[in-house]
Amino acid sequence: MSLKEKINLSKLPQHIAIIMDGNGRWAKQQGEQRIFGHENGVKSVREAVEACAELGVNYLTLYAFSTENWNRPQEEVIALMQLLVHTISAETATLNKNNIRLQAIGDLKSLPADCYNELQEAIEKTKDNTRTTLVLALSYSSRWELLNAVQQIAEKIQNKTLSPQNITENTINTHLCTAGMPEPELMIRTSGEHRISNFLLWQLAYAELYFTDKLWPDSN
Numbered sequence: 001m002s003l004k005e006k007i008n009l010s011k012l013p014q015h016i017a018i019i020m021d022g023n024g025r026w027a028k029q030q031g032e033q034r035i036f037g038h039e040n041g042v043k044s045v046r047e048a049v050e051a052c053a054e055l056g057v058n059y060l061t062l063y064a065f066s067t068e069n070w071n072r073p074q075e076e077v078i079a080l081m082q083l084l085v086h087t088i089s090a091e092t093a094t095l096n097k098n099n100i101r102l103q104a105i106g107d108l109k110s111l112p113a114d115c116y117n118e119l120q121e122a123i124e125k126t127k128d129n130t131r132t133t134l135v136l137a138l139s140y141s142s143r144w145e146l147l148n149a150v151q152q153i154a155e156k157i158q159n160k161t162l163s164p165q166n167i168t169e170n171t172i173n174t175h176l177c178t179a180g181m182p183e184p185e186l187m188i189r190t191s192g193e194h195r196i197s198n199f200l201l202w203q204l205a206y207a208e209l210y211f212t213d214k215l216w217p218d219s220n
């Protein structure tokens with residue numbers, strides 16, 4: 001029986017979130033620069049998206065660039081941004097062909113203009129697709145997201161459109177970048193690290209966490 005045949009489709013998570021980790025270590029193992037690891041990581045991204053679409057997972061969220069990643073060496077940040085622009089532009093037609101919608105969460109305005117524009121274009125071109133939603137977390141961190149939500153809620157209290165006693169879990173949910181998305185039931189992290197690293201802290205409250213030693217480029 002193949003792995004795919006063993007999956008109980010009636011118990012499929014609606015939303016899977018992945019921390020794609022280990023690209024740098026994978027590149028080092030090959031005696032290559034870190035960006036070589038990220039380039040090979042794109043193959044695993046493709047496989048993960050295809051698998052979710054084939055199985056019927058509604059949402060797949062990938063941690064592609066954290067707010068902390070801005071502190072990496074400038075040349076790695078530039079190369080990663082170029083890879084993102086190139087990948088998004090090269091894959092939009094395939095996303096459309098497979099009825100996959102692209103969305104993004106994070107401080108998107110902090111992305112370089114070409115990356116931001118490419119992303120918005122791909123989001124617009126795929127917005128009517130209904131099979132699976134691929135969510136890219138870009139310049140994302142959970143503390144940034146929660147801080148933002150608190151500021152928006154505080155403004156509503158200040159201008160009296162909301163009163164403190166009416167704040168519910170749903171108020172928080174609707175002020176997060178993930179508003180309207182189901183919560184992930186499964187979070188996967190590759191590369192042997194057993195941490196959540198500022199990723200979807202509120203949304204992962206009830207998620208099952210799965211850690212694998214495989215490095216991300218080997219995870220296909």
Ligand code: FPP
Pocket residue numbers: 020021022023024025026034038039041042045062063064065066069083084087088136191
């Ligand atoms: C973590 O590995 C990976 C990243 C910070 C970037 C992930 C990006 C991609 C796979 C490429 C493009 C993605 C999309 C969605 C188009 P690491 O560099 O932290 O590895 P290390 O821990 O071994 O150093």
